[in-house]
Amino acid sequence: MGTEATDDDPDDPIGYFLQDLVFHGKTERTRDSYQRVLRRFESFLATPEANPFDESIAPADATHRHCMAWVHTLRGTVEPSTVATYAAYLHRFYAYMTQVGVFESNPMTLVMEEMDETIDKDPTRREIDVPAMRRFVAAVTHPLHRAVVVTLLKTGMRVGELCNLDLRDVSLTHPDARATYDLGTRAxxxxxxxxxxxxxxxxFGESTNGEERTASNKRKRATIVPIDAELQRVLVRWLAVRPDVRSSADPLFVGTSEGWGERLEPESVRHVVETHARNRGWYRTGGGASENVTPHYFRHFFTTHLRDRTGDRGIVKYLRGDVADDIIDTYTHNWGDKVRDTYEANIYSLLE
Structure with missing residues (x-):
């Protein structure tokens, strides 16, 4: 009769590591990325036909040569920066498991030292002009999908920030919306x-407005972002068909298929954008940040085009929520002239 695995000797080290990522507050997207990469590595080790060692071994028994061989299999199938990212995930897994005493050593240390590939932290991204983006938006006809895409493109919000919006965070003057919903109640x-x-x-994991959140906002300070006439139009159209919600927090964006009436989660937003980007030829499995259009690309698009139009980096930084207190206070106290007027005079048109 076998003995049960203990925390110091788990049957499934990868599962152990992934569970600890939950405890550390890592987002679902991050955990999914680690799981996908680590299980791929585990499958490589377990399949003699797939690895060059003609044996099946467990991750705990892998040497630097096993890890090096797996990294080599990635080359030519994904971008060099992605190879480096996957290797970094594996390195982090072994480093953590060694630190907590589950593994004796980290075989990825030597591999990382010898690799030529590096993570591209500032990739050259696909260049999309406003007319091309306008055609992309025109093909997005689902009211929820269009509202999500246009909100991201017009505001530069992060995915988590969009998902965390409640009706109290949205001020609209359109009579149809105001007649149906109690909007913009924040002081x-x-x-x-x-x-x-x-x-x-x-x-992530904390309660805000009476609901536990599945995503974090990453702004250094709270920001008030204008809604122009185009964005108001798509939001009003969305609110006209928005399902009854299942949360007292009254989220702005909720599911219309899986998770009907429940707050939209970041992974759903990414799936929406990926689906439409694929249809446009702007997304390819295995493609890197330089090729694929994602919600983060929309933030890049917003930053680049609005900065070029305004010539005012400060306002763009304010809208993105990533500026210091003194700068953000300047724009907050003179919001109407410095932010709204500049924004409305320069924001690009996306609706045909």
């Missing part, structure tokens, strides 16, 4: 109509 939106309040506080 911070008083006197600032047709705007989003993007908070810095929602965090």
């Amino acid at each position: 911070e939106l008083d006197g600032r109509s047709d705007s989003f309040f993007v908070s810095s506080k929602p965090s």
Whole structure:
């Protein structure tokens, strides 16, 4: 009769590591990425026909040569930067498991030292002009999908920030929306109509407005972002068909298929964008940041085009929520002239 595995000797080291990522507050997207890479490595080790050693071994018994051989199999199938990212995931797994005493050593240390590939932290991205993006938006006809895509493109929000929006964070003057919903009830939106309040506080696993959140906002400070006439139009169209919600927090964006009426989660947003980008030829499995259009690309698009149009880096940084206190206070106190007027005079048109 076998003995049960203990925390110091788990049957499934990868599962152990993934569970600890939950405890460390890592997002579902991060955990899914680690799981996909680590299980791929585990399958390589377990399949004699797939690895050059003609044996099946467990991750705990892998040497630097096993790890090096797996990294080599990635070359030619994904971008060099992706090879480096996958290797970094494996390195992190072994380093953590060694640190907590489950494994005796980290075989990836030598592999990382000898690799030529590096993670490209500032990739040269696909260049898409406004007319091309306008045609992309025209093909997105589903009210939820269009509202999500246009919100990301018009505001530069991160995915988590979009998912965390509640109706209290949205001020709209359109009579149809105001007649149906209690919008923009935050004090911070008083006197600032047709705007989003993007908070810095929602965090993964913590309760905000009475609901536990599955994504974190990463803003250094809360920001008020204008809503122009085009964005208001798609939001009103979405609110006209928005299902009854299952949360007292009243999220702005909720599911219309799986998770009907439940707050939209980051993975669903990424899937929406990926689906439409694939249809446009702007997304390829295995493609890197330089090729694929993702929600983060929309943030890059917003930053690049609005900065070029305004010539004002400060306002763009304010809208993105990644500026220091002194700068953000300047724009907050003179919001109407410095932010809304500049934004409305320069924001690109996306609706045909």
